[in-house]
Amino acid sequence: MKVAVIMGGASPEHEVSLASGAGIAEAATGLGHTVIELVLEPDGTWRDGQHEAIELLQDADVAVPALHGEGGEDGAVQGFLQQLKVPYVGSGVTASAVGLDKHLTKTILSAHGLPVAPGITLRGADLNDPEAAHQQLKAAGIDFPVFVKPNNGGSSYGVTRVTDAAALTEAVAAAAALDGQVLIEQEMRGREVDLAVMQFPDGRVDAGPALEIHSDPAQPFFNTTAKYSKGAGEQFVVPAPLDAELAATLRRTAIEVFETLGCAGLARVDFFVPAEGGPVVNEINTFPGFTPASQFPRMWAAAGMTYADVVQNLLETAHARAAE
Secondary structure (H helix, E strand, O other), X not given: OEEEEEEEOOOOOHHHHHHHHHHHHHHHHHOOOEEEEEEEOOOOOEOOOHHHHHHHHHOOOEEEXXXXXXXXXXXXXXXXXHHOOOOEOOOOHHHHXXXXXXXXXXXHHHHOOOOEOOEEEEEHHHHHOHHHHHHHHHHOOOOOOEEEEEOEOOOOOOOEXXXXXXXXXXXXXXXXXXXXXXXXXXXXXXXXXXXXXEEOOOOXXXXXXXXXXXXXXXXXXXXXXXXXXXXXXXXXXXXXXXXXXXXXXXXXXXXXXXXXXXXXXXXXXXXXXOOOOOOEEEEEEOOOXXXXXXXXXXHHHOOOOOHHXXXXXXXXXXXXXXXX
């Protein structure tokens, strides 16, 4: 196949996307595909020019939008590819847009009876009104510590753990600098467990072995520094040590999240597992980090699939969906 790998983009995750795209391009080349690498610059323009990019995309059998965050994982590029009638890996416009919007994701999942972390969303004048934020938290029964984060975003950019009311204003401002909506969520104490959900060419959807994150004790949580700094002290344990009942619940819930949101191709579903009660959905990533060291391929490696196997499956699945 002729495969166009799109990477970069205008979000803070530009460099992360370049790494994901490079890994996919190398694997696809090793599989014998003809690979075209297309880079979106940090200002959102195509490195080789938009008209040239369109011609290259329309000549491809499958595109891989290996983009993270706004302008790439939010449905914008997916809509562009649909207009060009280019088959692509991953979720469509609606699922991509909803998946990046944490407020919408939580609203939809909660309406379907799936457990999510308690939280509130600030927008407009409330972003500059600490008293309004405090009153909304009180009304929702949310106590400190809380996590403050941009509503649309990833890789923990702009995310702050807040332990008291005095620090809330600064944390909201940091998140609002990246997004016009800010989510404040109750801290969930317990284990952090992720599942990789993938679709296969026959339409089957499955989840790989669970991965547990042991955060760097030098960091306040699994933040951007812990995720991407060399020498960071976080650890991924895969397969996660789970009893059979919990493993089955996580797998079933991850697939239900994927299907409820109308996802396709791939997604990573992140959970909190408290000491008491069942798993709570934290968020979904419709195009998670995709270097050979990233969580998504690591989970499928534990199921016996190499990085190249996963890339090949995603390409074949996208091609099969286009032929339907």
